[in-house]
Amino acid sequence: MQSPIRRHIGQVFIPVRDLERSARWYAEILSVDPGLASHKGTxxxxxxxxxxxxxxDANRADFTADGPPRFFFWTDDLAATVAHLQQLGVRLTSDVTDIGSVFFVQFEDPDGNPLMVCQRAH
Structure with a gap:
C-alpha cells in the first residue's frame, strides 16, 4: 500500500517557557525579525x-529539554558561526566535531533545548 503521508517536513516545533525571551534569542542568533505571535500569543x-x-511553542511549560538535537541549522562558515554564538553568550555544549561529511557544533537555547549547526565538508 502506498503511504498517503508525504516525505516532507512542514514545521518543527521548539517548546519554550517564555515566548518573548525565546523570540528575542532566536531573532538575535538568526538575525531575523521574529514578527508577532499567533494562537493567543502561544x-x-x-x-x-x-x-x-x-x-x-509556549503551550506546554512543563516540557523537559533532554535528549539530542531534533534538527540542525546549516551554515557555510562554522568558524564564524561559533564566534557569533560565543559573542552572544550562547552556551556551547560541544566542540566543533568533524564526522567526515559535515562539521558541527551543538549549543542550547535559553530553555536548554539542544540545537546544532552543521557545515558540509568540502
Whole structure:
C-alpha cells in the first residue's frame, strides 16, 4: 500500500517557557525579525530561508529539554558561526566535531533545548 503521508517536513516545533525571551534569542542568533505571535500569543513562527518552518511553542511549560538535537541549522562558515554564538553568550555544549561529511557544533537555547549547526565538508 502506498503511504498517503508525504516525505516532507512542514514545521518543527521548539517548546519554550517564555515566548518573548525565546523570540528575542532566536531573532538575535538568526538575525531575523521574529514578527508577532499567533494562537493567543502561544506560537511564534520564526522566518526561515527554506525547508521546514520553525515555530516556538509556549503551550506546554512543563516540557523537559533532554535528549539530542531534533534538527540542525546549516551554515557555510562554522568558524564564524561559533564566534557569533560565543559573542552572544550562547552556551556551547560541544566542540566543533568533524564526522567526515559535515562539521558541527551543538549549543542550547535559553530553555536548554539542544540545537546544532552543521557545515558540509568540502
Amino acid at each position: 506560537i511564534l513562527d520564526i522566518p526561515m530561508e527554506a525547508g521546514p518552518g520553525l515555530a516556538l
